[in-house]
Amino acid sequence: MKDFRAGLRLRPFYGAMLKGLANQMETGAHPFQxxxxxxxxxxxxxxxxxxxxxxxxxxxxxxxxxxxxxxxxxxxxxxxxxxxxxxxxxxxxxxxxxxxxxxxxxxxxxxxxxxxxxxxxxxxxxxxxxxxxxxxxxxxxxxxxxxxxxxxxxxxxxxxxxxxxxxxxxxxxxxxxxxxxxxxxxxxxxxxxxxxxxxxxxxxxxxxxxxxxxxxxxxxxxxLVLEHQNHLSQLDGLAAAAAHELGTPLATIALVTKELSNGLLPPEYSEDILLLTQQVKRCREILGRLTSLAVEDKKVFNKTRLSIVLEQAATPHRQDPVKITIDAKGEGNEPSLPHSPAIIYGMSNFIENAVDFAKNTVTIQCRWTAYQVRVVILDDGPGFPLNVLDRIGDPYITSRALRRRKSDEGAGLGLGVFIAKTLLERTGAKIRFSNRETVGASVALEWSRSRIENTNE
Structure with a gap:
């Protein structure tokens, strides 16, 4: 559960960052002109x-x-x-x-x-x-x-x-x-x-x-999204380096404090020396945690079961009256993935779209074999408009209002879907958009199992 909670803490940050980039692009307020x-x-x-x-x-x-x-x-x-x-x-x-x-x-x-x-x-x-x-x-x-x-x-x-x-x-x-x-x-x-x-x-x-x-x-x-993610992934290393650099002066302070406590100082300074010793000990504990942050994070995010990844992607979008159900089963052991913000964000974007369009239910079906992993996101909404169905995934398609249940300002099948599709394709995913035979839309994602279990995105 530790990796699941950590993922939930990170997911809103990724979503806010990516939505901010999308808004900047649509308004033209960005250094890339x-x-x-x-x-x-x-x-x-x-x-x-x-x-x-x-x-x-x-x-x-x-x-x-x-x-x-x-x-x-x-x-x-x-x-x-x-x-x-x-x-x-x-x-x-x-x-x-x-x-x-x-x-x-x-x-x-x-x-x-x-x-x-x-x-x-x-x-x-x-x-x-x-x-x-x-x-x-x-x-x-x-x-x-x-x-x-x-x-x-x-x-x-x-x-x-x-x-x-x-x-x-x-x-x-x-x-x-x-x-x-x-x-x-x-x-x-x-x-x-x-x-x-x-x-x-x-x-x-x-x-x-x-x-x-x-x-x-x-x-x-x-x-830009990938660059921001690379910066985030480097923070643990920077924290460990900072802790290492601070270790030497802190050791000197601890040594001087110990010498002063053993010396013949007036009684009125004894409480100050004791407080200083306690604070030095506390600083050592903090630096110890920072030094082990990179190793601990790698252990936390080393491998995550696919069902937990789906839960991380779906949890921020659980809201009434739409119900999200996850149906995960397959042959043999469940696939375990390295922590991949690209997969989490990409699937979360598709799940968010499905929730916005759905009337009552969004179903996430996950099936796996020894060679393949397949995830299908289904909703019971009006389906994709036929005039944009073959162009979904291209940037700046703005006809989402034809299908959308909610009329949020700036909503559209455009940049967000393009970014999600591009990030997932970089992990080896094959993506197919279609309408269901009865009602609603379907987004199918397929990976080679060996590829998704070793993705570094």
Whole structure:
């Protein structure tokens, strides 16, 4: 029972720590720049992209005018390119390279890029210019670095610019000053193709970037959880080291106290010497416990029966009216596990979800053989929504309210399940989410017995 009580003392701490990390990630208040801050572009990145575009524009304009000798307003084109270059120089001088642009400045700079490209295309043929495809560049950058509202604004600005160029522009430079009059249907097709490409690329790039950020943030949260656990596991060693270091000065104090007690001191000091001797003895006892803490803890947590681990995971969530029952049986001896916070937290998270969704009963079935261990968590709630069933375990799935019996603020099948699933998979677990044939949901976990009995997570 000693290991069971110790586990109950530790479990609320792990739960509070992990829930705190999840809340920090969802609000973006974390040094890893979670949330919207993960979208922000560095000034240096945007500046380099603009320089690349400007050198491309300059090379194209000069080649058109000097090599191909097509007539075009070269001076005005150079002015348009020069204005953008001056802005880029000003941004680099006024802002640090590592500065990350907030939504407003980033949106303004990308909007300027759209307008600058519009001015240049106006002077060189409008949508008939093959380089009108470059409208997709600022839209793509916005899609991967800005929130949805600003992405829509940049896309609308691009659509308006393309529409303007479709009706107003200078002639397309060509041999001998001969004008090229493209059929209006062909120009309409170019305009429509640009709009469709802008919408598709914005949606596609935004979705891919969002999923990549979500996965990265969730993996960072898992690493933070494991890092905190490693720090906790090292506390016993630090306590033993501190006790060892304090042993020498304490021995000196004890020796001096003994010499003083044997000496010829005035009677009024005898009580003080006796008190000092008692306190030295007490300090020795405390240091003795600290020195043996690492060894004692290893004995306490060396091996824990699987049913006790399940009880540790389930106890914090026992509450009316939902009843939690544990059904553990199998072939041969019950598996014994090294103390694993990853297993305790992971199963506790799934049990907590089951309790929240259940109407009356949550059943934890545990079966084992000589080669395999299987734990199934069952509830009698509404089951998993079919539209998210195949995506449970991915970070930031927020449709839990469709199934949840309680409407707690911030509830969702998202980061908590992802962390629990990741931690359990690191111990060798295979996890399967499904709905029961009658009513409720099922979370099945399977381990190789040799793996779970020797896990170090």
């Amino acid at each position: 979670f949330g919207n801050k993960a979208r922000q572009l560095r000034v240096e990145t945007l500046s380099k992209l603009r320089w690349l575009a400007l050198f491309g524009q300059l090379a194209t304009v000069l080649a058109t005018s000097l090599v191909l000798r097509f007539p075009l307003p070269l001076a005005l084109c150079l002015v348009v390119i020069g204005v953008s270059a001056l802005l880029n120089i000003a941004v680099r001088l006024l802002a640090q390279k590592t500065l990350r642009l907030t939504v407003g400045p980033a949106t303004s700079l990308l909007a300027f890029d759209v307008l600058q490209l519009t001015a240049l295309l106006y002077l060189t043929g409008g949508l008939a210019n093959p380089f009108s495809i470059l409208f997709l560049a600022p839209v793509t950058i916005a899609a991967v670095s800005l929130p949805p509202r600003q992405i829509v604004l940049i896309a609308i600005l691009t659509a308006l610019a393309a529409s303007f160029l479709g009706v107003e522009h200078q002639p397309l430079p060509w041999y001998g000053g001969q004008p090229i009059n493209l059929p209006w249907l062909y120009q309409l097709g170019i305009w429509l193709a640009l709009l469709v490409a802008c919408v598709f690329i914005a949606a596609y790039a935004s979705r891919v970037a969002s999923e990549a950020r979500a996965l990265t943030q969730a993996l960072n949260a898992v690493e």
